Amino acid sequence: MPPVSDDSSRSPLAILQEVFGYTAFRGQQQAIVDHVTAGHDALVLMPTGGGKSLCYQVPAIARHRAGKGVTIVVSPLIALMHDQVGALEEVGVHAAFLNSTLSLEDTQRIEREMMAGRMVMLYAAPERVTNLRFQAQLASLHERGLLSLFAIDEAHCVSQWGHDFREDYLQLSMLHERFPDVPRLALTATADDHTRADMIERLQLQDARVFISSFDRPNIRYTLVEKDNPRQQLLRFIRDEHDGDAGIVYCQSRRKVEETADWLNQQGLTALPYHAGLDAKVRQRHQDRFLREDGIVMVATVAFGMGIDKPDVRFVAHLDLPKNIEGYYQETGRAGRDGGDADAWLTYGLADVVNQRRMIDESPAADDFKRIQRGKLDALLALAEAHDCRRVRLLSYFGEESQPCGNCDNCLRPPATWDGTDAARKLLSCIYRFWQHGQQRFGAGHLIDVLRGKETDKVQQYGHQSLSTFGVGADLSENQWRAVLRQLIALGHVVAEGEYNTLALTESARAVLKGEVQLTLREAAEAPRRSKAGKGAGKPAAPADLTGDALARFADLRAWRAEVAREHNLPAYIVFNDATLADMARVAPQTLGELGQISGVGVKKLQAYGEQILRVLKP
């Protein structure tokens, strides 16, 4: 039997302070932890970086101390289990993982520890949890009262609506069928209604309490810019605002990932590619480097990032439009988990809008699925073209009301808008005239040439110089016309169809043509800059308020941390995260007692590292 400790050391708050060294729970953590520790089921919806891990780790520890045995953590992310378990062992919690990378001896040793109930948490992938052998082990644990809790991480993988669907997750309903009295906690950062309903139904969580946290991530600044030489825009963004920072750049295709990474390397950055077409070993190596080294830019498809809990990712950039707001929010949410300033930056253009629509149209999916996908894309386009607060729109998409945030591009630099009604009518009527003239459709380039009155070969060929709309738009530049067209497509008045993206009017264009609707369009705005005073090229980022001696102490502490991390084969942030190091540098504690007061320093780490840190900090 595992040792049973007294009541006071089992209180969740005591565990938070003693084990993790944090002073207080955040947001709904306390309510969730109390509910689960008491043995009830829960479904937790919390944004990335909100602090989901503690929601099952603290109950797992509390219940283990109360003699209830082992918590099984189901996670799809085999590649991350080593670090997750390493982080727990660092704070003195006995944990392990079972997956295909282990030797037979290690597997047997871990199984013995588990079966004896000594282990607090065991991480395993869904296919392992549902296999026959493991089910028999669980049954034996359960008979002896040592099966404490099931935590199902990334629970949205059970839903076919998301892009993370995993067949194995469907089998997890057996946990409830076989062990109905063992509490279950499902967690996810995906919050839309479809996915939520799927999780409840497929995991049989009808009686679980649902905890929905605010999805706001106030430290992330959202910026969406128009495409105008996107690589240069990206480079300028990284150099001006994130020199030496770790970040993720998302691209849609594998080829673009490779090319972008190559190019960034040529520009002197350290960039690594990551996509499903790379060898598994290469992927793992790149992921490890991203987690363990400072200042790496990961250029990736959406295949990268789920479950990556690196807290100091300072920016997430998108070179292509994501599929929908859920995806965008999940991907951008990987920035700034530590609560420090972070950027979500996206560049998009007319071609993105057209391509995304076409991908939906041409997919083999059923019609109602396509309809939902189109609706989701429209919501994303509306976000991209918005003149008002991005955050208000994002949060309202997730059903939350909020006030203008003061930390997005539109709040910081309200975009100039103009009355585009007239321009829109010219453009729409030009598309209409093409059709009237020769029953033909044309693409954006030719349309803009005609509006601007350019006598190209194509214009001659089709006799379009005779149209009444020829040259009516000479007052706007080609770029301005592209912006007008993009917004008309985003608003759904124009569609681009077929192999050549030829343009056609929709039903709603009629009201605009008649002048019944007024259109306020946005003018292109430059992205606001975050000043990074005092940052030398290539130097790793330090919190802005650290200066002089404190900054020197921070650098010393980082050097010390890097050594420990290498010795333990763990990412540096698992030893201590930047926020904790910065606090140490600020306060400069001189005794173990003072050091123990710093947030992020628990009992075990104080014991293990206290003396060393005091030595580093000695004046």
Ligand code: ADP
């Ligand atoms: P999620 O899994 O929801 O994306 P994590 O569990 O990785 O988020 O937590 C994000 C970061 O916030 C981690 O570095 C974690 O240590 C920290 N954190 C979570 N809860 C607290 C808390 N109550 N006090 C201080 N830091 C916390």
Ligand code: ZN
């Ligand atoms: Zn805002």
